[in-house]
Amino acid sequence: MVLSGLFYVLQLLYPQIINPKPLSQRITNYKLEVELDPVAKTVSGTMDAFWVNPSSDVVPDIQLHMYLNAFSSNKSTFYKESDGSPGTEEIDYGWVKIKSMTDRKGNDLKSIMKYISPDDNNPDDMTVLDVPLPEAAKPGDTVFIKVSFVSKLPTLTHRTGFKDDFFFVGQWFPKFGVYEPAGMRYAVKGGWNCHQFHYNSEFFSNHSVYDVKITVPKEYVIGTGGILLDEKGEGEKKKTQTWRAEDIVDFAWTAWPGFAVYMDQWKHVKITLLLPKDRSEQVDRQFTAVKYALEYFDKNVGPYPWPYITIVDPPKKGNGSGGMEYTTIFTSESAYWMPEYFKFPEMVTIHEFGHAYFMGILASNEFEEPWLDEGVNSFWEERILDHYYGPDAGMLDHPFLKVSDETMARMEYVLSGNRQVVSNAEYSWNYPHRTYGLMSYMKTATWLYTLMGIVGEETTNEIFKEYYRKWAFKHPSGRDFVNIVNEVVPRINGNKFGPDMNWFFDQTLYGTGICDYKVSNFFNSSITDFKGIVNTGDSILFKKSGREKDTLFKATVQLERLGEVMLPEEILVHFDNGDHILETWDGKSRFKDFKYTGKRKVDWVKIDPDYKIKMDVNYINNSMTDNPDKKPVRRYANKFISFMQFFINIISL
Amino acid sequence: MSIIYPIISGAVRSIKSIKGVLAIWLSTLFLVSLVAIPMKSSIDAVLGLSMITEKLKNGINFDVLADFGTNLPAILSAAVSGILLLVLSGFLVNVFFNGGLFTTLRNGEEKYSSAQFFRSAGTRFWPFLLITGIMSIMVLASLLLIFGIALGIAGSSDSSPEGARFRAVIIGGLISVFLLPIFLLVVDYARVWQVTSSKPDGFKAIGVGFRQTFKHFFSSYPVMFINMLIQALFGWFVLKFISGYGPQTGGGIFLLFLLSQFLFILRISLRVWRYGSVTAMYENHPV
Numbered sequence: 001m002v003l004s005g006l007f008y009v010l011q012l013l014y015p016q017i018i019n020p021k022p023l024s025q026r027i028t029n030y031k032l033e034v035e036l037d038p039v040a041k042t043v044s045g046t047m048d049a050f051w052v053n054p055s056s057d058v059v060p061d062i063q064l065h066m067y068l069n070a071f072s073s074n075k076s077t078f079y080k081e082s083d084g085s086p087g088t089e090e091i092d093y094g095w096v097k098i099k100s101m102t103d104r105k106g107n108d109l110k111s112i113m114k115y116i117s118p119d120d121n122n123p124d125d126m127t128v129l130d131v132p133l134p135e136a137a138k139p140g141d142t143v144f145i146k147v148s149f150v151s152k153l154p155t156l157t158h159r160t161g162f163k164d165d166f167f168f169v170g171q172w173f174p175k176f177g178v179y180e181p182a183g184m185r186y187a188v189k190g191g192w193n194c195h196q197f198h199y200n201s202e203f204f205s206n207h208s209v210y211d212v213k214i215t216v217p218k219e220y221v222i223g224t225g226g227i228l229l230d231e232k233g234e235g236e237k238k239k240t241q242t243w244r245a246e247d248i249v250d251f252a253w254t255a256w257p258g259f260a261v262y263m264d265q266w267k268h269v270k271i272t273l274l275l276p277k278d279r280s281e282q283v284d285r286q287f288t289a290v291k292y293a294l295e296y297f298d299k300n301v302g303p304y305p306w307p308y309i310t311i312v313d314p315p316k317k318g319n320g321s322g323g324m325e326y327t328t329i330f331t332s333e334s335a336y337w338m339p340e341y342f343k344f345p346e347m348v349t350i351h352e353f354g355h356a357y358f359m360g361i362l363a364s365n366e367f368e369e370p371w372l373d374e375g376v377n378s379f380w381e382e383r384i385l386d387h388y389y390g391p392d393a394g395m396l397d398h399p400f401l402k403v404s405d406e407t408m409a410r411m412e413y414v415l416s417g418n419r420q421v422v423s424n425a426e427y428s429w430n431y432p433h434r435t436y437g438l439m440s441y442m443k444t445a446t447w448l449y450t451l452m453g454i455v456g457e458e459t460t461n462e463i464f465k466e467y468y469r470k471w472a473f474k475h476p477s478g479r480d481f482v483n484i485v486n487e488v489v490p491r492i493n494g495n496k497f498g499p500d501m502n503w504f505f506d507q508t509l510y511g512t513g514i515c516d517y518k519v520s521n522f523f524n525s526s527i528t529d530f531k532g533i534v535n536t537g538d539s540i541l542f543k544k545s546g547r548e549k550d551t552l553f554k555a556t557v558q559l560e561r562l563g564e565v566m567l568p569e570e571i572l573v574h575f576d577n578g579d580h581i582l583e584t585w586d587g588k589s590r591f592k593d594f595k596y597t598g599k600r601k602v603d604w605v606k607i608d609p610d611y612k613i614k615m616d617v618n619y620i621n622n623s624m625t626d627n628p629d630k631k632p633v634r635r636y637a638n639k640f641i642s643f644m645q646f647f648i649n650i651i652s653l
Numbered sequence: 654m655s656i657i658y659p660i661i662s663g664a665v666r667s668i669k670s671i672k673g674v675l676a677i678w679l680s681t682l683f684l685v686s687l688v689a690i691p692m693k694s695s696i697d698a699v700l701g702l703s704m705i706t707e708k709l710k711n712g713i714n715f716d717v718l719a720d721f722g723t724n725l726p727a728i729l730s731a732a733v734s735g736i737l738l739l740v741l742s743g744f745l746v747n748v749f750f751n752g753g754l755f756t757t758l759r760n761g762e763e764k765y766s767s768a769q770f771f772r773s774a775g776t777r778f779w780p781f782l783l784i785t786g787i788m789s790i791m792v793l794a795s796l797l798l799i800f801g802i803a804l805g806i807a808g809s810s811d812s813s814p815e816g817a818r819f820r821a822v823i824i825g826g827l828i829s830v831f832l833l834p835i836f837l838l839v840v841d842y843a844r845v846w847q848v849t850s851s852k853p854d855g856f857k858a859i860g861v862g863f864r865q866t867f868k869h870f871f872s873s874y875p876v877m878f879i880n881m882l883i884q885a886l887f888g889w890f891v892l893k894f895i896s897g898y899g900p901q902t903g904g905g906i907f908l909l910f911l912l913s914q915f916l917f918i919l920r921i922s923l924r925v926w927r928y929g930s931v932t933a934m935y936e937n938h939p940v
Contacts, residue, residue: 278815336815400896403715411719620720623704632709635906637693642895642913644685648743653785653840
């Protein structure tokens, strides 16, 4: 109640402009007035921000992310983890410097603030700032800060920085961490969740309102994650634009004189596309892709709540900023004359747009559970691409070669030698042996496909709809997602998969095992009449069978589980008379035999005939027949012979 | 000299050398099979009695490739080594047969003689290897230079227009298309001279090739350009046919084999036609 009243007062101070009602709690708010210096590569200005204590704790400090300081030296945690360096010249380095910081009463906070390293105690890391408060924040209190700062952008790296006159300005201002009261996500007691900037990591923030004034040279075209409220000239050479964004987790922007601006509309959403002027042939592709994504998410997850979205397709020199998401603004990655059959730009656009849902609306902690945004989002990206561009052609749609997006993820998982070194449930920077991408993107997408294969597409969509209904504009954890699955699956399927789906997540999300089922063998033996010794009481008789063989057969199908993961399987058994039997196996035992007696012989056997269990690391051993079809391989061998003959002939002049 | 005569004469000479063409076809087929058949067998062995091949019916399937697991790197490694070996040995075999071909293409060689074909192939092998090797390097170096310079200029600055590299490739390609017939004329004239000369001298032959090419440039170049154009169109057709034709039955696959081999024989004949045309042009203007 206290909080509601406070929010009401704050909303009077910061009135609604975009959404009729706040979508989130708006625990943090930012008002920034900054100027871009394209020569010094700096963004400097002031920030008026506040944080509301959402807990019942008395909080003695605030913590702020100072992400750009990750690029200030090769001793930062970011560069220690990557074994790299921000660059060779001073201009390559990035940092954020606080010139002054005061509280509402004008108390100087700069003199008492200090850098901390909660993750690794690295004394050289300056990406988390702890500011003790002169007066501890009581429950419901609002802590205002006024900061004057300079952010020096690094040479374009990790999706922020500059290249010549191109700027992508991300993670650029002092930003509140998330105060987690006891009970929120995994917190057993209240505290700041404010991780350092790691090499393999993204972000975690509260939904906020941003009012941002940006001054740039007049010739620059600006794109942001907000809507433009006002533009005015600042003398002959500069202009100032006023932007506002509501209920987003971060505010990023780009500025470059070479952008062409295109507009389109999908239902209530105004789509703005910024891309290099001579890349106009990519415009339709980008708009189509984002509209597909809007439509698919709207239908299967939940509505896109903002009335706008901005896509940035950076120029060639700004490629380092490609493929990044900031909810209502994201960067794609195309190129001049990118062939239509190669769906890479569509893939990036759909993926980055998807983050508006998975971390934008459903603001999970990317530091601690990267699978919950990247993996879940990859799953949806693959579904959308394969749905709209063809089930076998979501990534490549060439007459000579078609590749689905889902296959690419599965292939990376299946072929990786490191797929068992760690489970998904790991902090992003703790994935060993460079498995961050494999685990958080590929493995997650693969087991989500497997889950969909088990519970069905409709149930899967219902899971995500419920996840959206329950957790939109909040901070769900992985456990919350699992709870949603445990709630929805039994509701729709009864006890078919047991009282909950923990057995699935224990093995896939939290486990390191692999899934591999195999048809070990099948054989048909004829049943003969009785032949042998008959004890009649007085004497022993040897009875010879009348017929050597009967017309009845005993068919045996032998299956094995090679991996540790146990999943329910369907087995299709085909007989020589054309009959089929679809068997089910809970997949738990190490082996399973099916036996049939009758006049028919088993012809072939397939485990998982519809390839639903994408986690199975070997589909080759999933089936067996006496008469395998060798024709496709023969055809490829023929083609190979022809191509090689022509090639040799051509190069021999 | 009309450009019609060498074109017609080359075609006639090509038909007369059909046995040589067949010899090249058979030897190439044999060579390629030495790599292709073991490769096919190892893939068959990995697939075993599986029905996964149903996923290969409509084209290459990456799911199946992934399921090759640890076998995949081994198969790929064997394939790469096999292909490299194949290209090298195929090149040498073609150089060998070209010695025989250029001899039988000469006027006065009224009747094809296998003995003479192989004798000449053996005798001319080393100078032909030198000529073909040096000219191949020159062609390769020229292409690298053309594309390298074009791309270098286009991509020298980050502020270059986005399409500059693409346009550079197109321009480089066009220059190469017009330059390639010159190199082919040189190498063909060189080989024609070599078979008329009693002394093997590859370097001198290349010199003669250049001299003949530029001395009779305006009569030679169109002949070569026309031949190349026809070969390019033929190549495009073959590529579309072999890539696009995906028979599902055993009979269809055998038909694919027969047709592709027939097309390959045609391809060799087109090349021999080129050799014949240049031989005819040389005989009209001998050194």
